[in-house]
Amino acid sequence: MTIPKFLHLSQNYCKKTPYRGRGTWRTSLLLALILCGASGAFAQTVAPTDFSKASTNEKLTQLDQRVTAAQSSADNAWMLVSAALVLMMTGPGLALFYGGLVRRKNTLAIMMQSFALMALITVMWALVGYSLCFGGNGPLIGGFEHAFLRGVGADPNPDYAGTIPQSTFMVYQLMFAIITPALITGATAERMKFSGSVLFMVLWFVFVYAPLAHMVWGKGGFLNASLGGRFPTLDFAGGTVVHISSGVSALVCALYLRKRTGYPQQPMPPHSLVLSFIGACLLWVGWFGFNAGSALASNGLASSAFVATHFAAASAALAWSAAEWLKNGHASALGAISGAVAGLVAITPAAGFVGPIPALVIGVFAGAFCYWMVTKVKAIFKYDDALDAFGVHGAGGTIGALLTGVFAQQAINPIFGAGKAVGGLDGHWAQVGNQLVGVLIAWGFALVGTIVLLKIVDMITGLRVSTEEEEAGLDITQHGEEAYNLEA
């Protein structure tokens, strides 16, 4: 086992250091750097084996090294697991969730879109993606300093996560970049060309996701709450960056692509809610990596986010089910899992800022609001958001981002400094305004970016399959295969 070759006082080592979300440990880091400079020479030279014979100073140094290494190991273990959990949300989680909701002739096509993104975004991430999101310190977008993953290795990047190797942070963030465009495919389902989809997603990742991720999470980003943004928007795990951006883009895509042939007269019920059910359960579990992992450490904040995540999912599932039961006389499986996903979406920005009871409240709001969006609003405006990517992610992300401003508490996460009010519950209602700014910018950015990119892709590859191809199904026409070969 290798121990990362760095030395600094760890965050938890000094018990008084408050937990921070995607924040920095500037103070402890500074201290660490000074220590590093002063004692750089012995950082790797003291052999831990002759501990008994060492002088007191040497023992202290060794002790410090060991504590640091132990924390780094603990944090790194959790973050690697979290990264894997977030990947699991896309494949198989989202792929199954969406796969079950389409008609059987489009099953592989929708799953393949998720899977293609696992490969495409990963390659893009290595080339420029990580650098555009987390390199440099501009207000709008990162730079090229980490292009081709230059300088990304075992040493931590103290701007973002001072206790884990930067390669862990890098691969963890990659998983977010994968699932975000994958969420959009729910709106374009059953009618978008694979070629157009691939081109659109790559461009969308570079021109919409990367700037937003940098604005909200990147150093110097002007919405970043902990790294000196002008409008500090609280977004713990991606309510704006992931859910609003993908949800709003999904709405634009649904409108641009127009309705599926036959919608809404022709019935288009889900072909296998069993697949969707498994997918939703995998999403729920994967979300622990998404939200609790966003603490970027294996600490108390991670536990708090884990708990909030779970509670919001549960109350949202109940809220959606209750609404359905009152309206239709049944609590359906599809309703319960849709509600859970809505709750998970809404708690995403709030997870590291709110306690468990506010999380329950956020879940109830999200479940009821998304139910209304999906069943009523969609019918009124007659857009064909096929699998409700906007109704769940756009709507849930928006309400979650605003409620984060209401329920965030410094007792959970003193992100603005010890003792400083964070959200409305602390009396800092202006935070709701900051949240609104973040929401509006994410909405505007996603709207404009998506329209422009759709126009461009439409000119290059075209976006929509022909009516004949649509009727035959995308599995055969786009991929030359079928999900279910009953004769085989």
Added chain:
Amino acid sequence: MMKIEAIIQPSRFVSVKEALHEIGIEGMTVTEVRGHGRQKGHTEIYRGREYTVDLLPKMKVEMVLPDALVEKALAAIRNAAKTGMIGDGKIFLSKIDEAIRIRNDDRGENAL
């Protein structure tokens, strides 16, 4: 020889098969089918959208029998398949001119 074609509720199929076995009828061909007669379908709601499902799942049981067995078989099917509710299904009878066992070219009732 007569052919019996019984379209029954899927939930009654096992009882029907057992009732036929009890009177010594072993051979049958079974198909899962969809359809409806007088029974209306039902509505399903997915995320607020209502779908009417009017083609309901049924089982079609087919067998060709010597004339002597037909009435017994009909009684067995009727008893086992009946719930008294709309949707219990129908039985159709038709004359069969010839039957051939492929393995050894037996013909007529010998082939059954």
